[in-house]
Amino acid sequence: MDGLEDKLRGIRLAEPPLGFDPDKIAVTARKQRNRRAVALTGVATLAVIAAAVAFAAPGGPAVSPAAPAPVVPAGPSPSTVLPPVSPKVNLEARKAGITGHLMAVLPNVLTGAKDIQVRSVDQLRGWDILIAMVAYRDASGPGRSLVVTISGTEATKLGFSLEDSCKPGRKAVTGLDADIAGVTSGEPVDCVKLPQADGSTVVVTGTVPSLPPGDVDPGRGATVFRADGTSVSVHAGAGDGGPRPADEQLIRLVKDPEFTLG
């Protein structure tokens, strides 16, 4: 013992004055929180669209690289420059039904949720798939979001299959032990398949509940693969650390038999 511990305990610093106002941190944090809520919703939308476009491509007509580029109208959106897919179904009439049903069931499932809004229900390029974006607020504040995806048999076949679900992931280790072990924390490792009595299977995926402090929680999702080949998934954006829907709530939503395209 050379007294090093005591020297460390008695270490004194020539501290300059604080260069920021702690009182303004809350204001800055609130602004960032609002920006993040908007950004997360946007990212979720893009992810869904990207996935849909990715699985739409094999089903669409093949376009040779040598073929002339399609005529693109002014102000093209990403979908206009991709190979067109012939519409297989028209789900316009179903959108209102899905919106109405979401508004009816969500207050019962998401207890404590307020200002529930179905911001959009979109069909992707003629495929048998409807994607509903839902926003709401709860006791911890605004910025909560749900993405409900209802897929018919064709879209389900081209999307992530039941067999592809729950691919082996790395063990979740967080904190200093993880740093020492060289393991990245926050891996999406939590995935479970729940066979149902009616022949369907519910898959619940997400990150481990205890993420490192301050890390963004990418949320949690549940998907039901029905025996008739259709599927319904609900992804809950976690917002900025507030309570997210429990697995039971997500499962209750995806198992709702009213979520169909017919």
Next chain:
Amino acid sequence: MRSGDDVGFREFASDKALPLRRTAYLLCGDWHLAEDLVQLALIKLHRVWPKVSRNGPVDNYTRQILVRCWLDERRRPWRRKENRDGVVPDEPAAPADGTDSVDFGISDSLLRALAEVPPKQRAAVVLRYCADLPVAEVAVALRCSEGTVRSQAARGLDALRAALQRQHDEAVSGRSK
């Protein structure tokens, strides 16, 4: 966030900004980066304040965020090649806590030596000894076992002694030239 939560957070941020910056400085050896880390940690804390403040004292949780922010910062590509030496200003400003006279000589050499200790060992040493936290609290702050804290702190002290010895040897050889 409710107004009561907001008031609580503002009080917490005002009370803890200086101690947190001190800890951050001991970790990173740069006052400007220390302030950035504290602000980042407090902003992240604000997101979860209603939840964590209801579960009791949040000091340890805040230290967790701070250490995580620092480790994340160190992993950034433009930080990897930097070698901070923990040099304090030539003419130190008056201490923020109002202390009149301080022997900065010992602290300066300790700070320089501390900067040579590997980051995770440094975190354990800073929280265990400089912040004088019990092993259990350090374990919570670093999200690891108490055994890991003890071993990391012990290795950190060994590394610190070695760095101090090097400094001493260099000073002696410098004087003899």
